[in-house]
Amino acid sequence: MNTKERIVEAAIELFYEVPYGEVSLLQISKNAKVSNGIIYKYFKNKEELFKYLLEMISERVEKKLENISGESIEEKLKSYIYLNIEITQEERKLIKIFREGQYKFIDYEKRIKKAYLKKLEEIFERKLNEFEVMYILGSIRFINISYHSRNMKYDVDFLVKSLFNGFTDTCTRDxxxxxxxxxxxxxxxxxxxxxxxxxxxxxxxxxxxxxxxxxxxxxxxxxxxxxxxxxxxxxxxxxxxxxxxxxxxxxxxxxxxxxxxxxxxxxxxxxxxxxxxxxxxxxxxxxxxxxxxxxxxxxxxxxxxxxxxxxxxxxxxxxxxxxxxxxxxxxxxxxxxxxxxxxxxxxxxxxxxxxxxxxxxxxxxxxxxxxxx
Structure with missing residues (x-):
């Protein structure tokens, strides 16, 4: 790895293990085995380095979602969910880092949501309103993290069935x-x-x-x-x-x-x-x-x-x-x-x-x- 890559890898390890506020550029430079001053050649401060990691995972999610397959809407939505499971497993460290940065730097949450939404609308072949997005995307993203955090697996077929057909017998009228x-x-x-x-x-x-x-x-x-x-x-x-x-x-x-x-x-x-x-x-x-x-x-x-x-x-x-x-x-x-x-x-x-x-x-x-x- 070149110097910048070593710095980035050291940052990923530290931000994964330690909350954002407790990580310092000095710690990162020590873990990367570079002088403290070298970091400033690539990143002006800790926030810029952290945002660089948020950018990395955003790009990787976007790239992963290019691989959606299937003929029907149901098949494509299942593919979408499986790709989300894969990216969470493959990029577990960056995903956790993103989750901590989700509120600190809200523009990255907006960006990743936009990427998720773009693919969802391609699957459904229409625009989705804000409530439909919350229902589908909120469910998929939360379930993915909820089950992954506890090392559990879930029935994707049942999830898709529930999202498509609903799961209550009535609607609240009043x-x-x-x-x-x-x-x-x-x-x-x-x-x-x-x-x-x-x-x-x-x-x-x-x-x-x-x-x-x-x-x-x-x-x-x-x-x-x-x-x-x-x-x-x-x-x-x-x-x-x-x-x-x-x-x-x-x-x-x-x-x-x-x-x-x-x-x-x-x-x-x-x-x-x-x-x-x-x-x-x-x-x-x-x-x-x-x-x-x-x-x-x-x-x-x-x-x-x-x-x-x-x-x-x-x-x-x-x-x-x-x-x-x-x-x-x-x-x-x-x-x-x-x-x-x-x-x-x-x-x-x-x-x-x-x-x-x-x-x-x-x-x-x-x-x-x-x-x-």
Whole structure:
């Protein structure tokens, strides 16, 4: 490898293993076995080098998607999904790096989405509206990462069947019923204690700034107490972050449990859940970012949350008579829509009409993509 290639390979290894904020150009130069000054011949700073990696994976995804095969729409969509599985396996390090950069440098998320969309519209031989894209692409991208993260395989045929034909028996006819219903969120009874005050201030800090940039002294200043007091409750910054994330995890899992209404059919229930998540994150979109970024700080915490929320969603689907593995796929379709809904509402800000979003998703959950004109 030439010098630039050695630098890039060293950067890939470090950014894969360590969160963005904790990687330095000095570390990269040491791993690449080049002098620190040499890096500046190719990259003016760490951000430019990181964006170079985002550019690499974007180009590789675009190139991979050129290999779609098949005669029918269904066959082409299956090929599209298998190619996504392949690129995730072949480029697992760059994919993880891209996932961390997804919100930091939103233009790259827009670019890769554009590449995915271009091929989807070639498959369907028509323009897809923003809600169709969220339904198909959100599901495929989320399921791909969700299963890959846990070393699991899924039934591509069943996924395509569900996307094409839908998976609920009815469509939600009355959104006002959802908007006007009583939706519950648990609160901590003893929230005035000092430990909880730390957690509340830390939640906003970690959601608003990079993990590496958050200093304990900044938190203690906000709480108006000593650094020593902080360490009576938390052994380290990472332990502090994990406690914050555990609180958020509980809030979200309780939102799902406490607002489960047995009388609602599957479609009504999951449209209500989409609405609940919109309202929950509306009060602080940093919470969404914080939960997302914990994957790169403590992977086990992320997987635990993924398993628990998936399990709750599977439980809501029991009445449809499908197997657990089939309901796991449907659960991940629903979670994928929720995940990319969050990106499009709170980060790219490309979706403004919430009513239209919920109406469209309700229709797609019942009818799938195939029946749309």
């Amino acid at each position: 959104l006002e019923k959802i908007y006007n219903s009583n939706l519950y969120k648990r609160i901590i009874l003893n929230k005035d204690n000092l430990k909880h005050t730390f957690i509340e201030k830390g939640e906003e800090f970690f959601g608003s700034y990079e993990y590496h940039d958050v200093k304990i002294k900044d938190i203690t200043k906000r709480v108006d107490c000593s650094i020593g007091m902080f360490y009576t409750y938390f052994q380290s910054k990472e332990e502090f972050l994990i406690e914050i994330v555990e609180k958020l995890k509980k809030e979200i899992l309780f939102l799902i449990k406490d607002n489960y209404i047995e009388e609602l059919d599957i479609n009504e229930l999951h449209i209500m859940y989409l609405y609940i998540f919109i309202e929950f994150y509306k009060s602080g979109s940093y919470k969404y970012k914080l939960l997302r970024n914990v994957e790169f700080i403590n992977f086990d915490v992320y997987i635990d949350f993924l398993n628990k929320i998936e399990r709750l969603y599977i439980d809501t689907l029991e009445k449809n008579g499908l197997s657990i593995s089939e309901n796991r796929i449907i659960s991940n379709i629903l979670l994928g829509v929720q995940h990319y809904m969050g990106i499009e509402i709170f980060f790219t800000e490309e979706i403004k009409d919430i009513n239209k979003l919920l109406e469209s998703m309700s229709y797609l959950f019942e009818n799938g993509i195939k029946k749309l004109d």
